[in-house]
Amino acid sequence: MNRKSYIIFGILFLWIATFLLGIYIFEARNSKKVFEGIYIGQVYVGGLTEAKAREKLANFVNTRLRDPLILQYSDKTWNIIPEELVEVQIEKTVHEAISAGKSKNFLFRFFNRVKFSFNPKKIELAIKIKDEPFQKILEIISGEIACEPKNAEFKIIDGIIRIEKEKEGIKVDEENLKQEILKIVWSEKRKISVPVIAIKPEITQETLSKMNIKEEIASFSTKFDKTQAGRSTNIRLAAEKLKNYIIPPGEIFSFNNVVGKRTIEEGYKEAPIFLNNKVSAGIGGGVCQLSTTLYNLALLADLEIIERSNHSLPVSYVPLGRDATVNYGVIDLKFKNSTGGYLLLYTEIKGDTLTMKFYGSKKSDKKINIVSEVVKRIPPPVNIKEDYSLEKGKIHVKEGKPGYQVRVWKITTYNDGRQEKKLVSTDIYNPTTTILYVGKKEPQTQTHPVESQKS
Incomplete structure (x- = not known):
């Protein structure tokens, strides 16, 4: 270089x-x-x-x-201050x-x-976004615009079956609303359209139409005492649970599963029930009248009974052998929809009468009659008790009630006049004891005062 x-x-x-x-x-x-x-x-x-x-x-x-930001949905508006929210x-x-x-x-x-x-x-x-203030605003907006979807449902008016169309529900799209607020907060534009999510109903008019439910196929009614407030309340609550319940072909219906627990939280009251062979007070008393009415309806519709138990004592609202007791988690009423089509269970209370009906695609061409036969009357046993509040030599009798052995028959009559008789059940109803109270109270000895003589 x-x-x-x-x-x-x-x-x-x-x-x-x-x-x-x-x-x-x-x-x-x-x-x-x-x-x-x-x-x-x-x-x-x-x-x-x-x-x-x-x-x-x-x-x-x-x-x-x-x-301020303006949140808008349809004709509703809400003002928010971003400083409080972000x-x-x-x-x-x-x-x-x-x-x-x-x-x-x-x-x-x-x-x-x-x-x-x-x-x-x-x-x-x-x-x-600050979570707590946002949730408060969300709660306010949701309270004004959100609504649950409404399923299509059958309506029975004067015996005519109609289908009420379904309605979509809506809810506020929470995540999208957050993003919209964060997006617009720095902008000159100060208005947000509240984003919503449509909620589709589970059951549509088309779904119900395909079930081909057209006419009444069976009906059964029982009467109750309207003056018993607790019992009447329980009957109405359970009836609402059963009303318009749809049973698909081949499905096994469970009374306890559909009606649910009978508790104070669910609104049930204390009313008379059978317990240990006597009448006691219990939550949900009276619900057995629903299961009994439904049991008779199932028999008249010629459904297959899977599980059913009679009460320990006779009931007043159906003949012997035609009752069905229930106790949540212990005793149930179950039957199978063996008709080959859909069934609509309809319940109605008018005055003192509870009516249950099945609607389906076609009424059967056979007539069914349910008959109770008392096989044996069981006399009440007698129990003697000493009563020290009752005078000696006197007797007070508390009459018991007889028990029964009962057979129930289903008699089917066909169009050609043929009849078929089939045993449905054999039930035992316990007698209640006659009690003889024997007086043991000793009579009191009367004493007279001794007069003293002055001298």
Whole structure:
């Protein structure tokens, strides 16, 4: 290498060194400033120190957060103040802006600075929804616009079957509403259409139409005492659970599963029940009249009885052998829809009469009659008890009631006159004991006062 080459190389090296030194000094002097070309959201913070960037950003944030937002759905509107609803992390965002493009290598920092000046960088404001205030607003809006879907359902009016069309429900789209608020909070536009989600009903008019339920196929009624308030309440509650219940072909119906637990929380009252061969008070008393009425309806519809138990004592509202007791989790009434089509169970209470009906696709061409036969009368046993509150020699009788052995027959009459007799059940009803209270109280001896004579 000749002398001239050394000189050129030296000048070039000196120029590069000077250039690099200049870059180093420039970067050192501006290391605490945000690079040119950097935005935080809509706010330009290029060339500002951290303190100035924080101040400028805070002014913008405070202005926007105090400007109300309008949430709108149909003709309803709600005003909200963003400041109460969102949390902005200014410190975190400004720190991100200050750090953007900063490298330990001053040359890399310089190259990033040049890059941002030609291709600006936008840093999103660190913002999040405050959960508790948002849930309060959501609750208010939902309370005014949200609604549950309504299934299509059968309506029986004057014996005519109609189908009431289903209705969609709606609920507020919570996540989308959050995103809409976060999106619009920095915008000049201050109105948001509340996003909603349509909720499809499970049962549609088309679904019910395909069930081909057209006419009444069986009916049975029992009477109850309306003056027994608790019992009447229980009967009405259980009847509502059973009303319009659809039983698909081949399905086994469970009374306990459909009616559910009979508890105070469910609204059931205390009323008379059979317990340990006597009448006692219990929650849900009277519900057995529903199971009994339904049992008789199932027999008349010629359904297959899977599970049924009689009461320990006779009931007043059906003939002997035609009752069906239930006790949640212990005793159930179950039968199978063996008709080959869908069945609609309809319940109705008018005055003191409970009526249950089955509707289906076609009424049977056979007639069914249920007959009770008392096989044996069981006399009440006699129990003698001493009664020390009753005078000796006297007897007080508390009459018991006889028990019965009963057979129930189903007699089917066909169109051609043929009859078929089938045993349905054989039941035992316990007698209640006759009690003879024998008096043991000793009669009191009368005493007369002795007169004293003065002399």
